[in-house]
Amino acid sequence: MKLLRTEGLSKHFGGVAAVEDLSLDVDEGEIFGLIGPNGSGKTTALNMLSGFLAPDRGRVFFADEEVTDATPVALARRGLLRMFQTTRVFSRISAFDNLLTAGLARGLTEFEAGERARALLEELTLAPVMYLDAGQLSGGQRKLLEFGMCFIAPPRIALLDEPFAAVHPVMRETMAGFIRRRNAAGHTFLVVSHDMPIVVELCHRTACMNAGRLIALGPTRDVLQDRAVIEAYLGSDAHA
Ligand SMILES: Nc1ncnc2c1ncn2[C@@H]1O[C@H](COP(=O)(O)OP(=O)(O)OP(=O)(O)O)[C@@H](O)[C@H]1O
Ligand SMILES: [Mg+2]
Structure with a gap:
């Protein structure tokens, strides 16, 4: 079953087409990747998918x-x-x-x-710091804690916006294992x-956006080797 699907989603900010005509679908049970250069519209797309x-x-x-038109709270429910x-x-x-x-x-x-909190703290390797104020945890540990908060009552689908960014490789592996x-x-x-x-390792299918538009969608390895995707990441120099 298609668990999450969009038809022609668009969002403009002033003259900027942050997302333009985005249609994609996520199958129930898959890990779906969304990639694209900085400013390509990924967060804006997630904001629309989650009611924000x-x-x-x-x-x-x-x-x-x-x-x-559902609110984030209604969607979370x-x-x-x-x-x-x-x-x-x-x-x-x-x-x-x-x-x-x-x-x-x-x-x-x-x-x-x-x-559930105790079991999640154990699984997320946070048991030794469970009684510390969250403000005292490292950035990676706080991210792991947020995973725990998200999964204390497991959602059918979790939308994650750059969970691995600036996280120590050991914790990145903990996160990837948790997702798997x-x-x-x-x-x-x-x-x-x-x-x-990590995208190659985790995601069954991946979509790539560039300048608000979907430029590739398919099995992750195919998308990463797609010429338009490589050019989007390299920028206009790729045409030189
Ligand atoms: N609230 C806003 N007001 C005006 N412009 C915005 C707003 N949010 C996003 N944009 C613009 O929309 C475009 C897409 O931004 P978005 O944050 O969705 O990109 P992104 O793919 O998530 O980037 P990154 O990889 O850097 O997180 C950018 O040009 C950005 O400057
Ligand atoms: Mg973003």
Whole structure:
């Protein structure tokens, strides 16, 4: 089944076509990559898919229902959750309490939230720092904590915006393993990343955007070898 689908999504900011006529679909159970040079429209696309930004034109469907005008909260309730390019955790409370808070906010009992929080801290290698204020954790650890908060009540699809950026390679591997295991358990992911080795390793299919437009979509290796994709990354010099 197509879990998430867009038809002709467009968003302009003043004279800039941040996203232009974007149509793509994510299958249930896949890890779908979204790549493209800086400023190509990836975050704007995620904002429209997750209800944070209203498109100028086009439609979004989740599990075959139109959700173009749905709010982020309504989408999260249905199982579509978004992680941001910048980490969003509460820095003045502990890692454990961040997870507890996320669990309660998603309707778990305190007991359930506590149990799941402990298991996630263990899996994400955060158990040794679980009682430190989140503000004292490294950038990578905060990112891992955010993964935990996202998965305390597992979404059907998680939209991740550059989760691996500026993260230590060991934690990057922890994140990739976490995504792989959740995917093996049936969860779907849409991952925006500039980290091509991880994209190749994780993503079944990948879409590439350039200047707001979709320029390639298919099996990840094919997309990375696509001439238009290589040229987009090299910039206009590639034509010289
Ligand atoms: N709120 C906004 N107001 C005006 N212009 C914006 C806004 N958000 C994005 N843009 C512009 O839209 C275009 C696409 O930006 P977007 O952030 O979606 O790109 P991106 O692919 O996520 O880039 P990056 O890889 O750097 O994160 C850029 O030209 C950007 O400057
Ligand atoms: Mg972005």
